[in-house]
Amino acid sequence: MTTGLLRTGGRIYAILFCIFMLAPMIVVLGASFTGEGYISFPPPSLSLRWYQEVYHNDTFMRALRYSLEIASITAAASGALGVAAAVVLVNRDIPGRGLLVTLATMPLTLPHIVLSIALLQLFGQFAVPTAPYALLAGHILITAPYVLRLTMSSLGGLDPRLQLASYTLGASYAQTLMRVVLPLGMRGITAGLLFAFLLSFDEVTISLFTALPGAQTLPAEIFNYASQGADPIIASASGIMIIISALGVVAIELSFGLLRMIAGEERPRRS
Amino acid sequence: MRLQDITNPAGVSLDLEQVEVNYGGGAVLADFSLGIEPGELFGLIGPSGCGKSTSLGVIAGFIPIERGKVRLGGRDVTGLPSQKREVGVVFQNYALFPHMTAAENIGYGLRVSHDMADYDARIQSLLDLVKLSAKGGRLPRELSGGEQQRVAIARALAIRPKVLLLDEPLSNLDARLRGEMQEELRRIQREAKVTTIFVTHDQDEAFAVCDRVAIMNLGRIEQLGRPRDLYRRPATRFVARFIGKSSRLQGRAAAADTLEIADAQIRTATPMQPGRTYELYLRPEDISIGAAVHTDNRFEGRVTSMLEAGPHRYYSVRFDGGEVQAMFSARAETDFDLSAPVWIGWPAQAGALLEGSDG
Numbered sequence: 257m258t259t260g261l262l263r264t265g266g267r268i269y270a271i272l273f274c275i276f277m278l279a280p281m282i283v284v285l286g287a288s289f290t291g292e293g294y295i296s297f298p299p300p301s302l303s304l305r306w307y308q309e310v311y312h313n314d315t316f317m318r319a320l321r322y323s324l325e326i327a328s329i330t331a332a333a334s335g336a337l338g339v340a341a342a343v344v345l346v347n348r349d350i351p352g353r354g355l356l357v358t359l360a361t362m363p364l365t366l367p368h369i370v371l372s373i374a375l376l377q378l379f380g381q382f383a384v385p386t387a388p389y390a391l392l393a394g395h396i397l398i399t400a401p402y403v404l405r406l407t408m409s410s411l412g413g414l415d416p417r418l419q420l421a422s423y424t425l426g427a428s429y430a431q432t433l434m435r436v437v438l439p440l441g442m443r444g445i446t447a448g449l450l451f452a453f454l455l456s457f458d459e460v461t462i463s464l465f466t467a468l469p470g471a472q473t474l475p476a477e478i479f480n481y482a483s484q485g486a487d488p489i490i491a492s493a494s495g496i497m498i499i500i501s502a503l504g505v506v507a508i509e510l511s512f513g514l515l516r517m518i519a520g521e522e523r524p525r526r527s
Numbered sequence: 528m529r530l531q532d533i534t535n536p537a538g539v540s541l542d543l544e545q546v547e548v549n550y551g552g553g554a555v556l557a558d559f560s561l562g563i564e565p566g567e568l569f570g571l572i573g574p575s576g577c578g579k580s581t582s583l584g585v586i587a588g589f590i591p592i593e594r595g596k597v598r599l600g601g602r603d604v605t606g607l608p609s610q611k612r613e614v615g616v617v618f619q620n621y622a623l624f625p626h627m628t629a630a631e632n633i634g635y636g637l638r639v640s641h642d643m644a645d646y647d648a649r650i651q652s653l654l655d656l657v658k659l660s661a662k663g664g665r666l667p668r669e670l671s672g673g674e675q676q677r678v679a680i681a682r683a684l685a686i687r688p689k690v691l692l693l694d695e696p697l698s699n700l701d702a703r704l705r706g707e708m709q710e711e712l713r714r715i716q717r718e719a720k721v722t723t724i725f726v727t728h729d730q731d732e733a734f735a736v737c738d739r740v741a742i743m744n745l746g747r748i749e750q751l752g753r754p755r756d757l758y759r760r761p762a763t764r765f766v767a768r769f770i771g772k773s774s775r776l777q778g779r780a781a782a783a784d785t786l787e788i789a790d791a792q793i794r795t796a797t798p799m800q801p802g803r804t805y806e807l808y809l810r811p812e813d814i815s816i817g818a819a820v821h822t823d824n825r826f827e828g829r830v831t832s833m834l835e836a837g838p839h840r841y842y843s844v845r846f847d848g849g850e851v852q853a854m855f856s857a858r859a860e861t862d863f864d865l866s867a868p869v870w871i872g873w874p875a876q877a878g879a880l881l882e883g884s885d886g
Contacts, residue, residue: 424615
């Protein structure tokens with residue numbers, strides 16, 4: 257009787273928790289489909305009117321394209337750097353390996369605003385244009401640690417004997433890397449690339465500081481727009497961000513079990 | 528395609544000369560030498576930590592050596608990396624590439640060395656050799672343990688290795704399959720004619736499969752020989768204990784042919800130095816039990832326990848000189864009751880007599 261009650265209570269709590277977590281997303285998405293000229297939830301009438309507004313708004317569309325470009329370049333660069341670092345650091349024989357991995361993940365603990373200011377100073381000193389270079393550098397700094405970590409976790413699980421087997425069969429280090437190690441680490445690498453893309457796509461602080469006025473990323477443009485007033489175009493621009501991010505997460509979840517990877521392989525328990 | 532075309536026509540010799548390996552502080556192998564004949568199936572056995580897997584790693588080039596030489600077919604390969612040694616390795620867990628099919632696994636060595644002449648035909652012959660002709664397209668996870676192991680063997684043979692190394696290859700298989708694979712290994716090795724080293728902790732397995740066996744302990748070879756010689760004539764107390772079942776009787780030589788243990792006088796055929804301590808290791812089949820026992824050594828004792836083991840029954844009998852285990856055919860109707868007095872006996876030349884004792 258008590259266990260039954262606990263189970264029902266637990267289930268109700270879990271549902272409430274999910275509602276709490278998803279509420280902002282639901283409110284923004286709901287408000288974005290309003291037919292009215294003001295933001296409200298639930299929307300009094302439904303229409304795609306504000307999505308059409310975004311589509312015809314040059315500023316938002318340019319920002320969206322810019323964001324996708326920056327996120328793609330960030331993912332590619334973070335991917336290359338992070339995977340290369342992971343291949344090196346996953347080797348237990350590297351002296352000071354633990355320290356190096358910790359140092360490489362340090363940017364994660366740095367507030368983005370501090371990082372932005374540091375980047376502005378650094379790039380200013382060498383007279384390098386901050387857009388897009390400081391912007392990309394910042395995004396790579398905050399995303400490469402994820403690629404490193406996820407790739408390391410998938411490579412670290414590989415049986416070292418697979419590499420030994422490859423060597424005894426005559427394969428060089430490079431052949432072993434390309435034919436055995438990286439294909440088997442593909443799950444972690446893909447998850448890392450997607451993470452890098454999504455984090456860069458969502459990032460606002462570094463973009464605000466380093467991008468040029470008039471050539472902002474989408475979240476920074478939404479921030480600018482929102483600071484001058486609010487109409488449902490903000491909700492629909494945000495809606496586009498949510499949808500793109502969600503599609504990415506769903507795609508990776510379907511093909512690679514990303515959420516399970518983060519959660520650490522949760523298995524269904526039987527009572 | 529003939530098998531000779533896909534494997535080496537004749538095996539080569541393998542020699543380890545005064546090899547020394549250190550991990551951290553202690554020497555794992557010290558002054559270790561071993562000579563293996565071309566085409567031989569050689570067993571390396573011993574308890575875990577005896578250095579057998581280390582020797583394998585030395586031959587494959589996984590483990591650097593401080594001193595000594597490794598020769599394949601007389602050629603010094605000590606400085607060569609694994610890639611250049613042409614040594615095929617079958618790992619304990621097979622280490623098949625999980626993202627490649629059986630055929631792709633087998634062909635891996637040929638592909639990475641761009642040795643593509645007759646590629647398909649060679650892969651097929653290897654699949655035929657290990658009796659997986661129709662399963663080349665399967666992924667490792669779609670194969671049974673025994674099948675995975677055969678893929679691993681074929682993959683190692685594909686590079687025409689000078690030497691094939693098998694690291695505990697049967698330990699992950701169930702008992703029945705293990706028996707089948709022992710015969711299978713023997714057949715494949717004979718057909719491929721490749722010099723093979725078989726590392727295992729299981730002496731029955733090594734005895735069933737190998738031409739010669741070396742028994743290792745603490746980084747040294749205790750004894751090397753044909754399985755039957757190791758069984759019949761253990762040279763050291765370690766080998767006597769490690770190989771097969773035996774009962775140990777420990778005493779002092781009262782005369783050249785008499786071992787004295789407590790109140791019992793035991794006749795021996797091997798001469799002893801009077802006054803020294805000896806151990807006599809008797810196999811269960813050396814000892815007869817019942818009415819008509821051998822008269823060289825004949826004692827009355829009591830049955831302390833009985834063990835049924837299929838074709839045989841083992842009786843433990845306590846007598847004045849200690850306790851011994853005697854084997855008795857399970858076909859016999861006779862049985863001996865627990866605690867009942869019983870005669871045991873064995874000839875003077877039975878067993879292995881070795882000097883020394885643990886005190």
